[in-house]
Amino acid sequence: MSKKNIIFVLGIATMVFMLSQGWVFAADEKIKPLKPVPKAYANKHMPRGWWTDLKIIKEGELIFHTTVLEYEFKRKKRMAKEGCSTCHGIDPKKDRPKKRGSPDFRISERVNRFSDSYWFWRIFEGVAKTRMPAWKEKLSEEDIWKVIAYQHTWSHGNKPAEHDHKEIEHSVEKR
Numbered sequence: 006m007s008k009k010n011i012i013f014v015l016g017i018a019t020m021v022f023m024l025s026q027g028w029v030f031a032a033d034e035k036i037k038p039l040k041p042v043p044k045a046y047a048n049k050h051m052p053r054g055w056w057t058d059l060k061i062i063k064e065g066e067l068i069f070h071t072t073v074l075e076y077e078f079k080r081k082k083r084m085a086k087e088g089c090s091t092c093h094g095i096d097p098k099k100d101r102p103k104k105r106g107s108p109d110f111r112i113s114e115r116v117n118r119f120s121d122s123y124w125f126w127r128i129f130e131g132v133a134k135t136r137m138p139a140w141k142e143k144l145s146e147e148d149i150w151k152v153i154a155y156q157h158t159w160s161h162g163n164k165p166a167e168h169d170h171k172e173i174e175h176s177v178e179k180r
């Protein structure tokens with residue numbers, strides 16, 4: 006093979022690899038398998054009736070858009086000035102979450118898999134080594150359920166809905 010052909014073949018191989026890794030399109034929207042929920046959170050459940058309670062959802066909306074939190078990322082102190090929407094809010098021009106790497110909660114394939122315990126755990130403790138901060142010192146358990154009830158409407162055309170999906174992954178850590 007000539008040098009030119011080798012470079013061509015390597016170029017194609019690199020492109021195929023990047024596409025398969027989701028590096029080129031929709032890098033943020035790769036839907037990964039969920040981590041198992043730690044045992045301590047296995048019994049955390051949405052209070053009865055809250056998924057569709059309009060008053061609760063309204064309170065969750067306020068928390069989602071206004072809670073201020075100081076957090077650390079890459080060893081620097083930062084501020085989430087507009088609550089969860091600082092990162093998960095939708096950038097109106099780009100039609101994607103404001104901060105890179107923040108999941109888009111409008112995508113039902115993602116959200117339909119979350120058990121309530123998984124959802125609670127991720128917000129309570131945050132996700133280590135990512136921008137997602139822990140909210141346990143800022144929000145009460147009730148606040149977290151309210152915010153979840155609100156966030157859930159995003160994957161249902163912004164309407165309240167029960168969270169009954171066959172895809173829900175209930176896996177809990179052994180030990």
Ligand code: HEC
Nearest residue numbers: 085088089091092106107108124127128132135136137152
């Ligand atoms: C500073 C940016 C930032 C803020 C503020 C933030 N998040 Fe996140 N969030 C992220 C990122 C980044 C991830 C993805 C972490 C990962 O890679 O697993 C994430 C992940 C999540 C997940 C897990 C999604 C999954 O697929 O496992 C949930 C649930 C979540 N956020 C809810 C919230 C809620 C509710 C709030 C507000 C109380 C909030 N986030 C505030 C950046 C943020």
